[in-house]
Amino acid sequence: MTSNPSKPTFHTDRSRLFKDRFAKWGISAGGVMVLIALLLIFFYLLYVVQPIFESAKVETRNSVKLTNASQVVGVGMEEQTEVAFLLGETGNVDFYNIEKDHFGKKITTLNAELPSDVSSFASSAPFQGQYAYGLENGSVVVVAPKFLVTFPNNQRQLTPRLDYPLGDMALEVDDQGAAITKFAFSHYEDKTAVVALTADKRVLFSSFVGEENMFTGEVEWVVERTELDIEGRVDELLISPDTTRTFVRSANQIYVYDTRYPSEVEQIQLLAANEENANLVSTQLLAGANSLMLANDNGEVSQWFEVNTEDGREFKKIRAFETSKQSKLNIFTEFYRRTFFTAGANGELGIYYTTSDAKLWQGKVSDGPIQNFAIAPRSNAALILADDALKVVEIHNEHPEVTWSALWQEVWYEGYPEPGYIWQSTSASDDFESKFSLVPISFGTIKAALYAMLFAVPIALSAAIYTAYFMSSELRKVVKPTVEIMEALPTVILGFLAGLWLAPLIEEHLPAIIGLLILLPLGILLTAFGWNKLPNSIRHRIPEGSHSILLIPVVLFIGWLSFAMSGTIELWMFDGNVRQFLTNELGMTFDQRNSLVVGIAMGFAVIPTIFSIAEDAVFSVPKHLSNGSLALGATQWQTLVRVVLLTASPGIFSAVMMGLGRAVGETMIVLMATGNTPIMDWSIFQGMRTLAANIAVEMPESEVGSSHYRILFLAAFVLFIFTFIFNTVAEFVRQQLRDKYSSM
């Protein structure tokens, strides 16, 4: 800065120049910031959404050769995937360190205390973490490897131990003492159920309930045994973790038993479950225990679950997965999610997800057959026993439930009678099957926007045309800002009025609302006709272009009339209660907060947007065009329709687009004026849930990084893209129009 302008020095000029440059770059950077902000939103949303469409990845962590691999009957690992345990055929349990740095170091071997020799082995559902040995004397011992976490010297240390969840006593499954050759078990709450095949070919279902002896304080087992009647050989036994269902596979047939009440075990179904030209090789229960997964020797895996049919609940085949063409497939399942793994005899591993009908990964993990397999509790790693080695693979499979088809196509969910579009994101239980169909909420968005536009477009456009073309300019100066002030009205207030004032009002006076729709146009026409008949002396006293002022009392009167008559009409035509009439006579459900309410309230929010842009478009049509048309003898109306509107049509189109963009993304009104139920029904008397409202309702509760969280981001992204297209097209059209006008 120069202190003396008459003597500018070289130095100060340089500093001024520098400042000028600096300002230029600074301001340009600031301008580009706007673009960056938009791009940031776009890419950030994309960045959060993108992982759900990634396929699963499998990486080998490490492997170690084992000397006694052939004797291992069961494997498992601890939650942090630091320790693996291998259960041997004699009741010995080996613990190995499987951390990256000390991989393969044997920690210890613990021996289960077994009263007799081992004749068979079984493991529980993965999330229960229990394993059991069937013994030569007809009893079963359940063990559970557990880890004690200590922090000596601030170092995390795991000390393995073996727990006996049912106490030290073996469960006497067969009171005749025959060796147990095959069995399945589940320990659920205070109940333990075992289904076992004995050496003398009997199939026994036994239920054990622990009861404390009142005098000695010892736990005594109350046993109930039922012999199941199976024809032919028994291949596999399964029991659901909650012990309500028991399955016995005999060749290609599956016997389904209802074992809810141990005293009344009942066969409820006999499934012939093999695929055409194929035989069953193995079965497994999916997490949540509602689905039965069946592997065939042609490599097909089918999913069956119970659905309501005419004959009650029955197992039905829902879908099939084409896996590798392996004749000996084993199926393994995850702890909580609906992922299942297929392990083939040639060392091929496949990862599938049932709900989304998705094949997530397939590849070879070993040269020889996979002898045993276990998934980590957090589903982030798996233990593979193959080629006489213990191998750990890391699995990156965070969002198996989301695929394009699961989001947008009909999916048959567990327990539902048929495939459907369902949004139901959360539930109390861990093994809940999430239902992420975006179809019902997208449908709701479109429905809400459509009803709003149905209400808003006619009023907003008519009002815009009148204000811009017919209204006197003094009046226009008042009317335009008044309507536009509505745009500033917070939508939370419109939503609150819609939910707490309009919804009950409409419910009470439904005939009045319908009446308004019919009476308003009629009344306006009648007034116009009457006005036309009035002598000129009166007509000329009112200035041109103030029809709308004249009509205000008319509209008010019609409004009052409709509401005053509402009760009488209701009494007269609908027995005094329209709601009951709708439900009983027409079979329509009537929600108090319905689409009609949303349509009116959101229409209200959209009217000023459309009005403002459309009014500008009509008003800026060059006057010489309309004057020319009038001079050629066209009437006002003809000029308007044939000349003015035609010229302004791109602007009007852009106004409607802008309005639609606003209606699609509106949150508070829909949130407050509907019941937010994600149903798919066009009925005007029912509510909906929209994308925006869904985000507002569920986002605060969703866990960061979960599939649910990312799907909500996807919903936001869809809204973003939607409105981006609407706005950009509208702006583009408007720009074109402006250029056109300026050249006229």
Next chain:
Amino acid sequence: MVTQWFKSGSPWIWMTGGAVSISLISVLGLLAMIAWKGLSFFWPSEVVQLELQGSVAKQTVIGEIYDRELVPKSRIEATGVDLSHYEKDELERLLIKTGNREYVDLDFRWVLETDIQSRTAPAALAVFERSKNGNFYGYVEQVFKDGEVITENKVEVLYELVERAVELNDQALDLQNGDIGHINYELERLRLKEKAYQLDNELTDERVAELAQARAELRAEYSELEKQLFALRKEAKRDQVTVKDMRGEVVTLPLYQVLDVWFPNDMGFFAKLGHYFAQLGKFVSDDPREANTEGGVFPAIFGTVFMVLLMAVIVTPFGVVAAIYLHEYAAKNAVTKMIRIAVINLAGVPSIVYGVFGLGFFVYMLGGSIDQLFYPESSPSPVFGTPGVIWSALTLAILTLPVVIVSTEEGLSRIPSTVRHGSLALGATKAETLWRIIIPMASPAIMTGLILAVARAAGEVAPLMLVGVVKMAPTLPLDGNFPYVHLDRKFMHLGFHIYDVGFQSPNVEAARPLVYATAFLLVSVIIALNITAIGIRNHLREKFRALEH
């Protein structure tokens, strides 16, 4: 004749005119309704005593007439009420607010017109506004001052005693939130300090002793203050009043729960007016009570204003710089076009999308990183990695950026280019022209943009639900504890208050007038801001129009 009339197009003109009338009626009707419902709530309405008999057992009902509606006779008859002696098709029923929530099942009840045997408004009926359980209606029986019955001028004494109790309660609350709150805050800071030392392995014995001493001092101070607090509370509990309610039973009301007492049927117009303004004042200056369904909205007003001002501070420089770039510097090229599209889109993207972006980017990414870097000691509880007022302000700043840009640019385009040329011709650089000439001239336009942005932000709720608003914030983002401004705190907001009280509260009927009052407050602020902005803009237009000629 009629067909010709239709052909002339005149009916269609009338129809379009009708659309304007409908829009006008809806806008003005809506505003008038909000104003009426919001403002009438504070008026001390008459308390009536109704003697009922008919479809209900003989009883007395005391309360305010809250609402009335006409119902078809058949619908009432369907519920098993005998109305054979009644002739009209419809009959009126009244919604009575009976208060006395802890003694009756419902504090609102519908009363059929036909059941009312007599209706009086005795002057002796008193309304007690209480800090718990809502209003109480009844006849004052006896006033106890320190256990003694007051015999003379009991109403005047009652007024005095209520005032005294309110005063003592206020003192106790001040003590609790002020000094005691301060000690708790300091104790928490000491805990964090200790943890920070521990994390850095700098926790020496000396420091342990220091911390222990500081703690001991604070605790001593605390027990002292606690004694004072208990003394105040005990003092406040001294007096009682006994009231006969509509069941005819005499109920003792401890005065420390009474906030105000008045006799609406005994008040003249000016007394009522005075009471009205006192209630209005309490509404804007008090804290909410009873799960937000009663009391005032002060924290919500404060939170809204604080957040909006914070946002204004953030958005103004960016918006103005972007507008100057677009109008003064930008060349006509693809980048400029893209920036313009970006501006349009930023204005059009649904606000909830900003909320989602703010939650993910600002709260979890930015806030999470800040916590890791600067607040490792308070983990696992987040400081900035959780929704808060700063993130709300930032989110809304992006949302309102286009408002400021568009308005500023409009202002810039109204400044005649001759002004710029003059300045440049006199040897000023472009930056100097901008700084000395253009920006001062455009400042009213910038102001307009800012006001519009503030108005927009004040009414926005959806994004705030994700990035920082809560239904009940225990502390304001501004208080007497170091560092005085707490940008990480959650806050209350008028718009969210409306949503929360109107839709999430257990007693919607009781809360409704309060929601209308809050809505009126919000609407009037926003409309006032908008009208101011429009006024400034029009003034500016006139000014520059004069300059051009």
